[in-house]
Amino acid sequence: MCSLAFKPHPDLLVGLEAADDAGVFRITPEIALIQTVDFFTPIVNDPYRFGQIAAANALSDVYAMGGRPLTALNIACFPLQTTPAEVLKEILRGGMDKVHEAGALLVGGHSVEDPELKYGLAVTGIVHPDRILTKAGAQRGDLLVLTKPLGTGIIATALKGRLASKEAEEAAIRLMSELNRTAAEALEGLEVHAVTDITGFGLLGHGLEMATASKVELTIYAGRVPVLSWAREYANMGLVPAGSHANRRFCEKHLEIDPRVAQVEVDLLSDAQTSGGLFVAIAPQHGEQLLSRLHDKGVIDAAIVGEVTDTGAGKIKMKP
Ligand code: CO
Ligand code: CO
Numbered sequence: 001m002c003s004l005a006f007k008p009h010p011d012l013l014v015g016l017e018a019a020d021d022a023g024v025f026r027i028t029p030e031i032a033l034i035q036t037v038d039f040f041t042p043i044v045n046d047p048y049r050f051g052q053i054a055a056a057n058a059l060s061d062v063y064a065m066g067g068r069p070l071t072a073l074n075i076a077c078f079p080l081q082t083t084p085a086e087v088l089k090e091i092l093r094g095g096m097d098k099v100h101e102a103g104a105l106l107v108g109g110h111s112v113e114d115p116e117l118k119y120g121l122a123v124t125g126i127v128h129p130d131r132i133l134t135k136a137g138a139q140r141g142d143l144l145v146l147t148k149p150l151g152t153g154i155i156a157t158a159l160k161g162r163l164a165s166k167e168a169e170e171a172a173i174r175l176m177s178e179l180n181r182t183a184a185e186a187l188e189g190l191e192v193h194a195v196t197d198i199t200g201f202g203l204l205g206h207g208l209e210m211a212t213a214s215k216v217e218l219t220i221y222a223g224r225v226p227v228l229s230w231a232r233e234y235a236n237m238g239l240v241p242a243g244s245h246a247n248r249r250f251c252e253k254h255l256e257i258d259p260r261v262a263q264v265e266v267d268l269l270s271d272a273q274t275s276g277g278l279f280v281a282i283a284p285q286h287g288e289q290l291l292s293r294l295h296d297k298g299v300i301d302a303a304i305v306g307e308v309t310d311t312g313a314g315k316i317k318m319k320p
Contacts, residue, residue, distance in 0.1 A: 004016075009025075011025055011026040011027070012024075012025055012026075013025065013026055013032055013129060013132060014065070014132065014134060018134065018135075018136070018213070019209070019213075020065070020134050020135055020196075020213075021036065021060075021061040021064040021065055021134075021135075021196055021197060022034045022035060022036035022061040022062060022064070022065050022067075022125075023035045023036070024065060024127065024129075024132055026129045029129065030128060030129070031126050031127075031128070031129075032126065032127050032128070032129045032132065033124060033125075033126060034061075034062050034065050034067040034123075034124065034125040034126065034127055035122070035123075035124055035125075036058065036061035036062060036122070036123050037058065037075065037120065037121070037122040037123070038054075038057055038058045038061070038120045038121070039054065039058070039075045039077075039118050039119055039120020039121070040054065040057075040118060040119075040120060040274075041116060041117060041118050042117060042119075043156045043159075043176075043274055044156075044159070044169070044172075044173055044176075045159075046173070047087045047088075047090035047091045047094065048090040048091070048093060048094040049094060049173050049177060050091055050094065050119070051090065051091040051092060051093060051094020051095040051096075051097075051098070051119065052094040052095070052097065052098045052177040053094075053173070053176040053177050053274060053275055054091075054094075054095055054119050054120050054121065055072070055094070055095040055096075055098035055099055055102075055121055056098050056176065056177050056178060056179050056180075056275045057120070057176070057199070057274055057275035058072070058120050058121040058122070058123050059072070059098070059099070059102050059104070059121075059123050059179060059180075059181075060179075060180045060197045060199075060275055060276075060278075061123070061197060062123055062124075062125035063179075063180040063181060063183070063184035063197070063278065064133070064180070064184075064195055064196050064197040064278060065125070065127060065132055065133055065134070065195075066127050066131050066132055066133035066184070066187070066192075066195065067125035067126055067127035067132075068103070068125055068126055068127070069099075069102050069103070069104040069123050069124070069125040070104055070105070070124055070125055070126060071104060071105050071106075071107045071123070071124045072095075072099045072104055072105070072106050072107070072121045072122065072123045072124070073106075073107060073108050073109045073110070073121060073122045073123075074092060074095060074106065074108070074109025074110070074111070074119070074121055075109060075110060075111075075118075075119070075120050075121060075122060076088070076091075076092070076109065076110070076111035076112075076118070076119050077111070077112055077113075077114035077116065077117065077118040077119070078111055078112075078113065078114065078117060078119075079113070079114060079115050079116065079117055080113050081113075082115075083117065091119050092119075095119065095121060098177070098179070099121070101179060102179055102181055103181075104123070104125075109121075133187070133192060133194065133195040134194065134195075134213065135194055135195075135196045135209050135210045135213040135214065136194060136210075136213035136214050137193040137194040137213075137214055137281070138193050138194040138210055138211070138214035138216050138218075138281035138308050139193050139214075139216070139281070139283075139308060140216060140308050140309070140310060140311055141283075141284050141307070141308060142193055142194075142281040142282055142283060142284065142307065142308040143281070143282055143283075143284050143287035143304050143306075143307050143308075144207075144218060144220065144279065144280070144281055144304065144305050144306040144307060144308070145278075145279070145280040145282060145287065145290055145291065145294075145302060145303070145304055145305070146198070146203065146225060146226065146277055146278075146279055146280075146302065146303060146305045147180065147183040147277035147278045147279075147280070147294060147299050147301070147302045148175055148178070148183075148198070148226070148273075148276055148277025148278075148299075148301060148302075149175065149226035149227050149228050149277075149301045150198070150202070150203055150225060150226070150227050150228070150231065150268055150269065150271050150273060150276070151172070151227050151228035151230070151231020151232065151235075151268060151271060152172045152175055152176050152228070152231070152271075152273050152274055152275075152276070153202070153241050153243065153244065153271040153272040153273055153274070154231040154234050154235050154239060154240060154241065154244075154267075154268070154271050155168050155169065155171075155172040155228065155230055155231055155234065156172065156241075156274070157234075157239055157240075157241040158230075158234045158239050159172075161239070163234070163239065164230070164234070165230065167230065168228070168230035168231075168234075171228055171230065172228065172230075175228070175275075176274050176275040177275070178275070180197060180277065180278050182294075182297045182298065182299055183277065183278045183294060183299050183302070184278065185297075186290060186293040186294050186297055186299065187278075187280065187282075187290065190282060190283075190286040190289065190290055191282065191283035191285075191286050192280060192281070192282050192283075192286075192290075193214075193281045193282065193283065194210055194213075194214055194280070194281040195278055195279070195280050195281070196209065196210055196278070196279050197276060197277065197278055197279070198273045198276030198277055198278075198279055199272070199273055199274065199275070199276055200243070200247075200272045200273070200274075201247050201250070201272065202244065202247045202269060202270040202271050202272055202273065203220070203225065203269045203270075203271075203273075203276075203279065203305075204220075204247065204248070204251045204255065204266075204269045204270050204316060204318075205247045205250060205251055205270070206279060207220060207279060207316050208251050208254055208255070208314065208315075208316055210279065210281065211254070211312075211314040211315055211316055212254075212313070212314030213314075214281070214308075214314075215311060215312065215313065215314060216308045216310065216311055216312060216314070217308070217309050217310040217311070217312045217314075217315045217316070217317065218306055218307075218308055218309070218315070218316045218317070219306050219307055219308075219309040219316075219317040219318075219319060220269070220305055220306035220316060220317070220318050220319070221305060221306055221319050221320065222261050222262075222265040222266075222268075222269065222318060222319065222320055223265075223320050224303055224304065224305045224306070225265075225268070225269060225303070225305045226301040226302075226303050226305075227268050231268065231271065232264070232268065235264045235267050235268055235271075236264055240267045240271075241271070241272060243272045244267055244270040244271050244272065245270075247270040247272065248266060248267075248270045251270070251316070254314055254315045254316060255315075255316050255318065256315065256316070256317045256318070257318045258317070258318060258319045258320060260319075260320045261318055261319065261320055265318075266318070269318065277301075277302070281308060284307075287304055291303070291304060
């Protein structure tokens with residue numbers, strides 16, 4: 001996509017050159033549209049819960065921009081010849097229930113026949129043009145808050161190899177199905193400078209995107225990052241998806257790892273997440289307030305995982 005010539009527009013507030021979580025287009029001085037789309041192959045066996053995860057994941061980018069989802073469209077690539085209709089119906093039901101839970105409406109969609117099942121949604125939301133939260137804007141001194149634990153990528157890999165325990169599976173599914181709505185609402189009225197959601201590039205990859213867009217250096221303390229205990233256990237057994245290594249290599253030049261940090265911590269922080277949590281840069285005087293709001297609202301694993309330690313070209317320091 002990088003070689004395409006993007007067309008600028010005075011009302012295109014967040015477009016493709018910024019590579020943010022979603023596109024944002026101003027339609028009135030008070031309202032900007034947020035648009036995003038995501039779909040993928042099943043990562044869990046239960047079709048209803050796969051639908052829920054796919055929808056929570058697609059809705060997440062609207063929350064990551066500071067917005068509220070209004071409508072959603074299904075995107076379905078279904079192997080109609082080989083998969084029972086009931087399975088496909090359950091996927092769509094899971095997605096729709098999650099869209100409703102978000103207070104949004106499912107208004108349509110499109111399906112095509114495809115030998116490999118894929119499902120996701122295009123989501124439209126709104127935000128006040130002055131309150132858009134992008135990856136740019138983190139400032140030196142900000143605290144960094146992560147709202148969900150890491151490790152769903154490692155557990156999904158263990159599931160594929162039939163190595164994950166029932167509890168690990170259940171914990172990962174619950175986490176991936178959880179909307180970032182409550183976390184996003186907790187940000188209201190606080191001095192939040194930058195937000196993104198943690199997905200395929202892991203905490204280090206998306207953190208680096210924020211650092212680069214904001215022209216700052218982030219310091220992340222591995223010991224403070226919440227991680228699902230089963231993921232740590234599987235990572236210690238060497239069950240690390242190939243994507244994590246790719247993520248790590250992608251970040252390497254801009255990553256300074258303290259020699260006291262164990263390799264397994266680097267693997268966990270590089271773990272590709274589906275429907276991961278929000279990653280927030282917030283003014284230091286509001287950090288504790290955000291954390292207690294999150295914990296009070298049931299986002300119990302949220303933690304302050306680091307801080308913005310300097311200005312610069314975009315870099316992450318990883319400390320124990
Ligand atoms: Co995103
Ligand atoms: Co996305």
